[in-house]
Amino acid sequence: MGYGFTLGDVAFLRSPDGAAAAAEIDRLPLTPATYLADVAKARVLAGDRAPALLETVLLRRKAVSKVDNPADWLFTDAALQQATPTPVARHRARRLEGRDVQDVTCSVGVDLAAVSEVAARCVGSDLDPVRLAMARHNLKRPNVILAQADALVPITREMAVLADPGRRDSSGRRRWRPEDFAPPLGALAETYRGRDLAVKCAPGIDFDDVPWADEVEVVSLDGAVREACLWTGGLATEARRRATVLRSDGSEWTVTDRHDDDCPVTDVGEWIIDPDGAVVRAGLVRHYAAAHGLSQLDERIAYLTGPVPPPGIRAFRVLEHGKYTEKTLRTTLAKRGIGRLEILVRGLDIDPNALRPRLKLKGPDEASVVLTRVGRSPVAIVCEAVRTDPAG
Known part of the structure; x- marks a missing residue:
């Protein structure tokens, strides 16, 4: 579950004293072999603030696989687990270039950071006040406005909408159902009917369960499937299904159901x-x-x-x-x-x-x-x- 951050923790971590304390804790190895001794040292250095500082330092170290230069970022454990790796987030953001965009589940701002690099204006909203406070620290672009709001209660008009709903417990199922997400995928589609919508979801979703999606794009990074993105309206292309393969070296390729599928069945070749x-x-x-x-x-x-x-x-x-x-x-x-x-x-x-x-x-x-x-x-x-x- 991770440490439960409070608004007071976030305010401290955003302060000069908090930044200095985090830098001090970051000097500790925090390896399995040294962890107990390091925790004791952290308690001496930071007192009651030690748990929040330790969690922040550990999450920043984990975040290097997802976020560019995460040394100053604030995360919760759950938010980091769901965060999109930067190359995937930037790939998705390309379709939003030049648009006004609302991220209705902005969390700590990982996806919104990529969108804000290319969009005209951005609104980020989330119900969780702690994650929203972290997003205010993480996002320092002038074209970003943040607000506390329910994803199913629109606060903008005409903006393209980006959503990354949370995952409920799927009880070990390999296939995700629309109701396994919070908010449910169908409710998002209904709320933003007529708006250009992009919904990031688990790649295990059954495409037949989301008939409202004009295009389903499955994206992998360095051989690992990362997400399915459901596109609607002007954000969708003529393809109904698309696979996009990204590499950390910047190379990429794609194939869609618009391509020919004339493929024979033969014996084993070379x-x-x-x-x-x-x-x-x-x-x-x-x-x-x-x-x-x-x-x-x-x-x-x-x-x-x-x-x-x-x-x-x-x-x-x-x-x-x-x-x-x-x-x-x-x-x-x-x-x-x-x-x-x-x-x-x-x-x-x-x-x-x-x-x-x-x-x-x-x-x-x-x-x-x-x-x-x-x-x-x-x-x-x-x-x-x-x-x-x-x-x-």
């Missing part, structure tokens, strides 16, 4: 390609395959194959393949002297962590194995992982 998770989640595997001259091994499985892999990806050069049995795979790996093995599975009920010790790996070499099915037959494809040239 290469196996495991499409980016954004492509799979957006249901655009065939479109991606057609764009790169690839084919499917099975029309219900996302693995692709072909003579030439797409540029700038991690692909798998096929060494040998055949019907999968555990005994046969163990024998094949032993003959090749494979001591380190990456196991990729789709379409089969196999736990890689349980399988690996049973394979009794031994030897100086390494490989990858793709375990999947073609029709009803389980198949093992032993491969060499290769990073392809970004230039193609």
Whole structure:
């Protein structure tokens, strides 16, 4: 749950004394090995303020994976967990360039910071007074106004609307329902009917549950699927579904359901390609395959194959393949002297962590194995992982 910040904590942290105290606490290692001793030192240095300062320093250290230069930012634990990594937030903000925008769930201001770089005017609103106070500290751009308001009670007219509703407990479900969000997705859509709306939500949402979205964009960053964004009105493009793949080096590409999806099903070729998770989640595997001259091994499985892999990806050069049995795979790996093995599975009920010790790996070499099915037959494809040239 994290430390429960109060408005008094935020006021202190925003003050010169608070900034100096946080800098002093930041000199402590705060590693697992030193944590108890460091907490004792923090209590001597800061007294009752120590818990808020310790949490702030730890959250700032965690935030380096999401926020540019977070050394002066204020967060709550829950707000940081939900915060969008800066490259993803900036990608989403590009569609809002030059617009007047209201972020109706602005929290501590991570998404609004990216929007404010390109938008004309920004209004940020949130019901939580503590997060709003943190946002006032974090956002220092002259084009940003902040207000306390319910996301389902409009306080602006005509502005484009951005929302990042909180996630309720989904009880371990892999698929999110519209009512699993706070506020619920349907209520947001109804409240801002007729307005240009962008709603960030979990990529596990069933697209059939949000028919009001004119476009669904699934975004990944460095191979990890980060979000689905539901676009409406003038913010949407002609595509109904889009997968966007971002890299920390600034490169990116996209595929949509407007692209051709003429993709054959063939036997195993020279290469196996495991499409980016954004492509799979957006249901655009065939479109991606057609764009790169690839084919499917099975029309219900996302693995692709072909003579030439797409540029700038991690692909798998096929060494040998055949019907999968555990005994046969163990024998094949032993003959090749494979001591380190990456196991990729789709379409089969196999736990890689349980399988690996049973394979009794031994030897100086390494490989990858793709375990999947073609029709009803389980198949093992032993491969060499290769990073392809970004230039193609």
